[in-house]
Amino acid sequence: MNQKRKIAVVVTARPSYSRVKTVLSAIQQHPDLDLQLVVAASALLDRYGSAINYIEKDGFAIAAKVFNVLEGENLTAAAKTTGIGILELSTVFDNLKPDIVVTVADRFETMATAIAASYMNIPLAHIQGGEVTGNIDEKVRHAITKLADYHFVASENAKERVIKLGEEPNVVFNTGCPSIDLATTVLQSTSLPFDPYEKYGGVGAKPDLSEGYLVVMQHPVTTEYQDSRKHIEATLEAIHSLKKPTLWFWPNVDAGADGTSTGIRAFREQHQLPNVHFFKNMEGKDFLQLLQHSSCLIGNSSVGIRECAFLGIPVVNIGSRQNRRDRGGNSIDVDYSQEKIEAAILFAITKGKSLSSPIYGNGNAGVYIADLLLQLPLQFHKTITY
Numbered sequence: 001m002n003q004k005r006k007i008a009v010v011v012t013a014r015p016s017y018s019r020v021k022t023v024l025s026a027i028q029q030h031p032d033l034d035l036q037l038v039v040a041a042s043a044l045l046d047r048y049g050s051a052i053n054y055i056e057k058d059g060f061a062i063a064a065k066v067f068n069v070l071e072g073e074n075l076t077a078a079a080k081t082t083g084i085g086i087l088e089l090s091t092v093f094d095n096l097k098p099d100i101v102v103t104v105a106d107r108f109e110t111m112a113t114a115i116a117a118s119y120m121n122i123p124l125a126h127i128q129g130g131e132v133t134g135n136i137d138e139k140v141r142h143a144i145t146k147l148a149d150y151h152f153v154a155s156e157n158a159k160e161r162v163i164k165l166g167e168e169p170n171v172v173f174n175t176g177c178p179s180i181d182l183a184t185t186v187l188q189s190t191s192l193p194f195d196p197y198e199k200y201g202g203v204g205a206k207p208d209l210s211e212g213y214l215v216v217m218q219h220p221v222t223t224e225y226q227d228s229r230k231h232i233e234a235t236l237e238a239i240h241s242l243k244k245p246t247l248w249f250w251p252n253v254d255a256g257a258d259g260t261s262t263g264i265r266a267f268r269e270q271h272q273l274p275n276v277h278f279f280k281n282m283e284g285k286d287f288l289q290l291l292q293h294s295s296c297l298i299g300n301s302s303v304g305i306r307e308c309a310f311l312g313i314p315v316v317n318i319g320s321r322q323n324r325r326d327r328g329g330n331s332i333d334v335d336y337s338q339e340k341i342e343a344a345i346l347f348a349i350t351k352g353k354s355l356s357s358p359i360y361g362n363g364n365a366g367v368y369i370a371d372l373l374l375q376l377p378l379q380f381h382k383t384i385t386y
Helices: 014-029 052-057 075-096 108-119 136-147 156-164 178-184 196-200 222-242 257-271 284-292 307-311 338-351 365-375
Strands: 005-011 033-040 062-066 100-104 124-127 150-153 172-174 214-217 246-249 276-279 296-299 315-318 331-334
Touching: 005 014, 005 075, 005 365, 014 033, 014 100, 014 124, 014 178, 014 284, 014 365, 033 052, 033 075, 033 108, 033 365, 052 062, 062 075, 075 108, 100 108, 108 124, 108 136, 124 136, 150 156, 150 365, 156 172, 178 284, 178 307, 178 365, 196 276, 196 284, 214 222, 222 257, 222 296, 222 315, 222 338, 257 276, 284 307, 296 338, 315 338, 331 338
Parallel strands: 005 033, 005 100, 033 062, 100 124, 124 150, 150 172, 214 246, 214 296, 246 276, 296 315, 315 331
Antiparallel strands: none
């Protein structure tokens, strides 16, 4: 009887769980794979909407928890959080002895996963490499590409870019984005199947959603973190001026998050925001349901570029965080200007839904990735000749 191949997947932030949920399911259900789920960093912090409750509710056993986030939400804290992550994850990997480690996307904490696995001679698989955005995430993403042994990219352009970075074509696979797997499950939904206020609590007003609503998810940009408060205030002014029902999600734990959070709290105290309700987090499928029935998504989250392109949801993409990322036909790019944000929102609402774009996959990434994790040879060195 063959021993199961052990796959350690490290989830470091709340969006990362939604990104790889179908991969986790496919690994868990595969008869020849053993899932070792490691939850770390901001995915464990309640103030950013702890993902761990949803992970356990979905039936995933957690092999290890890594508490490594340093308070501060600035560049120094981000660097030190990464360093602590390397220390802690090295111990976790030493205990679990995985055959392959899987790291997700481009957040600064994922660098710790990649470094720890690489120095311990554990084969490393990277999901969502090869994309470009124009901020610190791009540096992290490309650095992880050079550390990784296998590349599960989300688009053809990303695949070509990883190969141009010097990776062997036979270890680069366009699997599509696993988050699109989840999005396929809500395409046929005709109405919002839950009450978000009742199910998720949150704070603020409870505007009537029956005639349409906006969703806002705006994170600080790490290379512009000093301006995070000014950036969020432009969006707040636009939403306050439009007076449309709005569901607003709290930012990620990034450098500048303090400025974003302080800006939201100060504006809320001054203006009350009778049309806005705030949430920390939401289960992945519920969040996609919420987007599916919204009038528009506003902010700078990659969900606007990926899932919303597949769902055809109008998106007002603000600022530089998603610069140069592959686009569907659903997004409007604007800078940090109240007037431009307002105009773009009104235009997006009038334009309505776009055709579904398969640019980031068609919904079978999780199973494809699980199959690859079983079939690929266990290698932790580069075979390429430069």
